[in-house]
Amino acid sequence: MTVTEKVRLHGMAYGGAAVGRLDSGAAVFVPGGLPGELVEAQVIERKRNFARAGLLQVLEPAPARIDPPCPHFMAGCGGCEWQHAAYDAQLGYKQRILVDQLERLGKLPNLPLLPPVPSPLEFRYRNVAEFHLQGGALGFHRASSHQLVDVDSCPIVEDSINRALPAVREALAGQAAIEQVDVRNGADGLLVTLLGQTDPRAHKLLAAGLAERLGGDCRVAGVRIGSDRTRGLHGQPFVHMQLAGKRFRVSAQSFFQVNSQVAEKLAGLVTAEVGGGERVLDLFSGVGTFALLASERAREVVGVEEHPSATGDAHANAAEFAAGNVQFRQADVASAVDLAAERWDLTILDPPRAGCARPVLEALNSNRIVYVSCDPSTLARDVAVLAARGYSLSSLQLLDMFPQTYHLEALAVLAR
Numbered sequence: 001m002t003v004t005e006k007v008r009l010h011g012m013a014y015g016g017a018a019v020g021r022l023d024s025g026a027a028v029f030v031p032g033g034l035p036g037e038l039v040e041a042q043v044i045e046r047k048r049n050f051a052r053a054g055l056l057q058v059l060e061p062a063p064a065r066i067d068p069p070c071p072h073f074m075a076g077c078g079g080c081e082w083q084h085a086a087y088d089a090q091l092g093y094k095q096r097i098l099v100d101q102l103e104r105l106g107k108l109p110n111l112p113l114l115p116p117v118p119s120p121l122e123f124r125y126r127n128v129a130e131f132h133l134q135g136g137a138l139g140f141h142r143a144s145s146h147q148l149v150d151v152d153s154c155p156i157v158e159d160s161i162n163r164a165l166p167a168v169r170e171a172l173a174g175q176a177a178i179e180q181v182d183v184r185n186g187a188d189g190l191l192v193t194l195l196g197q198t199d200p201r202a203h204k205l206l207a208a209g210l211a212e213r214l215g216g217d218c219r220v221a222g223v224r225i226g227s228d229r230t231r232g233l234h235g236q237p238f239v240h241m242q243l244a245g246k247r248f249r250v251s252a253q254s255f256f257q258v259n260s261q262v263a264e265k266l267a268g269l270v271t272a273e274v275g276g277g278e279r280v281l282d283l284f285s286g287v288g289t290f291a292l293l294a295s296e297r298a299r300e301v302v303g304v305e306e307h308p309s310a311t312g313d314a315h316a317n318a319a320e321f322a323a324g325n326v327q328f329r330q331a332d333v334a335s336a337v338d339l340a341a342e343r344w345d346l347t348i349l350d351p352p353r354a355g356c357a358r359p360v361l362e363a364l365n366s367n368r369i370v371y372v373s374c375d376p377s378t379l380a381r382d383v384a385v386l387a388a389r390g391y392s393l394s395s396l397q398l399l400d401m402f403p404q405t406y407h408l409e410a411l412a413v414l415a416r
């Protein structure tokens with residue numbers, strides 16, 4: 001039996017759904033709703049402590065509700081969750097979620113919260129996009145599904161990526177072996193990466209045709225899904241990204257911050273924490289962005305990164321910087337307990353969503369810590385571990401790296 005209820009929504013959850021209470025008192029998550037709204041919702045799943053519901057109708061809209069500009073959002077594309085909310089409201093939700101996660105999960109009261117750093121661009125900000133291909137469709141998955149929404153243009157990616165889409169679509173039509181295509185907009189042109197289950201060297205002709213269609217400075221790389229190895233199919237399998245007045249080599253499989261303008265602000269905040277002559281540890285160092293920027297002021301910097309492609313880029317970038325005081329080690333951070341236990345003036349931590357391995361946090365012997373996080377729940381967990389060891393938060397700041405989505409970046413500075 002389907003149950004519909006009128007629900008007053010009172011908050012926004014990490015994950016992007018609005019939250020209210022059913023008549024039974026159980027919390028209910030309603031994607032597409034906004035705090036303050038009265039909605040008619042259909043309960044689709046009941047758990048012991050909460051329920052999930054679909055939004056049937058907004059009975060009393062919130063002042064923050066706007067018309068989403070993107071037709072694909074309206075058709076259920078799972079790339080964004082919040083195009084129906086005014087941008088200021090999105091920032092407010094994220095700030096509230098960040099505080100809530102640290103207070104509730106981290107049991108950290110009296111947070112030294114700084115004002116959020118908004119994204120200068122609310123749309124057209126992503127320098128990279130990962131499109132899936134399936135049965136002739138090219139686009140993004142629907143929310144919580146593997147079904148594709150065919151996308152001809154995406155409002156959150158940089159214009160150069162949208163301009164490339166028709167050529168990518170034409171060149172890849174009928175190519176069943178390609179499951180995903182990533183497009184990164186570098187300072188020296190586009191890098192298109194073809195991903196599939198087969199040996200990418202079979203796609204050399206296809207890559208040449210794609211590069212010809214795209215024209216200009218365009219490189220094409222190939223990756224067999226699950227492999228660490230990247231093949232250059234047309235030109236070199238990397239581009240350079242501009243950050244803080246420097247250029248960083250970034251290969252097809254290496255991480256780079258997706259919103260260049262917010263990354264610029266983040267890099268400024270991180271490097272402002274580096275003191276002259278300091279010994280700095282950069283855990284999860286990627287292509288070496290923070291480590292290399294820090295090396296301009298520090299005495300010595302050691303970066304730890306497990307992905308061979310990112311570590312290869314970091315070595316190339318160190319050579320480009322002519323930085324003699326930086327070392328990069330390719331290793332799992334979880335295995336760097338002894339290194340963490342050395343004496344450091346500053347440690348930069350920028351882990352993936354899973355956060356940092358607990359033994360490393362328990363071994364850290366650093367006067368100060370700058371923790372860059374893309375998941376407030378693991379940030380809360382890890383800061384709680386550090387707080388139990390005598391570190392206290394000196395500041396906490398939200399940076400909106402991902403407008404139109406519920407994802408958030410936060411910078412926590414700790415000292416002991």
Ligand SMILES: C[S@@+](CC[C@H](N)C(=O)[O-])C[C@H]1O[C@@H](n2cnc3c(N)ncnc32)[C@H](O)[C@@H]1O
Nearest residue numbers: 255284285286305306307331332333350351352
């Ligand atoms: C959020 S990115 C940060 C990269 C870099 N700080 C930057 O801003 O460009 C996280 C990085 O950690 C790496 N990584 C993920 N798990 C790791 C682990 N267990 N040990 C070492 N590196 C890891 C990823 O490959 C990625 O480069």
